[in-house]
Amino acid sequence: MPNALNSEPAIRIDNISKRYGRTLALDGISFDIRNKELFALLGPNGAGKTTLLHILCTLLRPDSGVAQIRGFDVVKQPLAARRLLGIVFQEPSLDDRLTVRENLNLHGLVFGVPRKLRRQRIEEMLDLVELTDWADKTARTLSSGMKRRLEIARAMIHDSEIMLLDEPTVGLDAQTRERIWTYIRRLQRERQITVLVTTHYIEEVEGCDRVCIVDQGKVLALDTPEALKRDHGQQLLRIVPKDAEVRQDILTRFGDRLAGDPGKAGDTILLTSDDAFVELMLADFGNRIRSLAVEVPSLETVFLTLTGREIRDHDAGARERTLAFGKRGGEHTR
């Protein structure tokens, strides 16, 4: 196997910017995705994740910068780049009136998979996502979780090497989400493919090889989940003092370590901490506190530290109104 190809990243994103009117969706974003890794793009809604994915799958053109899929420039060689990609979009893109098998077959036809191989792959993939029993049902009869599974199967019909999934678990219940992840991991392991998945569920990225946290079009952090926790996570110490006197004592001594508003938490005091601080605390106040709990850094605290807590609202655009129209069962939409 040629070594040169292994060292080359599966996806290279170099200084990509994209502007929609006055908002800068992507602000000079750069990173590489290594071969055969499970890479998560984590960010709040409106962080630019979908925009980046659309640029990678050649639906959008970047304003500046270069994106390459296995060395193929997405702007200059879109056809070659697309052939390597298997894509699962955020909104379902199945044909509701075709059956499960027909949906897969159409995909195979459009991607130029020869008939014999097409049939073989369809059966393999149906088996993998456990939809064989549903093969001849129309797609509209499937639940949203099953539709997602079908879309994952579809993305693999043409033996794609790189799979892009845009929020594959959004709007699904916890069990279904777990199941979707099981399929993604199994595919990645068995087929040795590279997977780029975007999500805003923090708990989902724990099992990924590397996580890239983006917000407002910028990379905030990129590392393994463990390293992220180590570097950006903050250990917290939750203390309940015995009485008001002790409480005042702690507050005056460690006021600079205070996390959160002490007035709101009742008796509890929340202090930023590390291992040395815990020992110091125990030595000095060990017999004067009711309880002491160490909160290990989680990806959630990392995420919130990096992106802030505020919820960003925006009004529904034309596109969302149209989607709503279709969901109401608007004529000739389905």
Place this chain on the structure above:
Amino acid sequence: MTDPDCDIGPDTGPTSRAPATRRSPFFIQLGGLYGIWLREVKRAIRDRGQLVGGISRPILWVLILGIGLNPYFRGEVYGEVTFVVPFTYLQFIFPAVVALNVMYTSVQSAISVIWDREFGFLREVLVSPMSRGMVLLGKVLGGATVAMAHGCLVLLLARFADVPLTWLAVLKALGLMAMLAFALTSLGVVIANRIRSFEGFGVFSNAVILPLYFTSSSIFPLDPALSRSQTRVVYPEWLVTIVEYNPLTYAVDSLRGVLINYNQFDPRLGIAIMAIAGVVLFTIALFDFRKA
């Protein structure tokens, strides 16, 4: 760095790479074209609403309107026959109803482009190795096929309209319907591409289809016995102008020539206009489609 001329990298994966990439690009495009066409046709067959419309529309037009207005068609004024169209009203509107059915269905399937592009299957096809032109061609051909089928549904009513059909006439009519359907589906795509927010088919039906249909000399003839200036005296000038500038007039006229052997204009004019409209509208649609 990969050589840009080398389309496919050497085998890397442990699974066998799809021989798909080794097929000639032409066959890939052709297979995809077939896939998209097939999808359009299958969808149409499974859409009950569209089918009901395609059957009930001509029945209403031919049976109710046609039979209802039949006695008034060749009205006499003070013993003088005002129209010299040698046909019954039923026979006269029959070819126009064929055009109407083709029209509704073409524009309807073109409208689905909006939905497909924004939320559905088109997205998935746009990230495939298919070229945009082939995707659009598949879509338009599929829509046109369905529209032609709906046109043929009208032909089944020929017996009730007293229109004798020969195989040759049906064959010629099919050819004309195909051209008309292609042009109209392209028109639908052009309109659909210019619309950002989609609020239903009613808008299209009232703003595009019916005005075009009513002003195409479909439900009333411009009396061929009258000279041009006389016509303008009998009918208001604006109406005559609109009818003459409406390209659909000539399409309906050609169909009439083939089905009941009656022409108000040169039959070749209709064929030429449909062919030109088809090419021009498809080109515009393609231009928009590439941009989107």
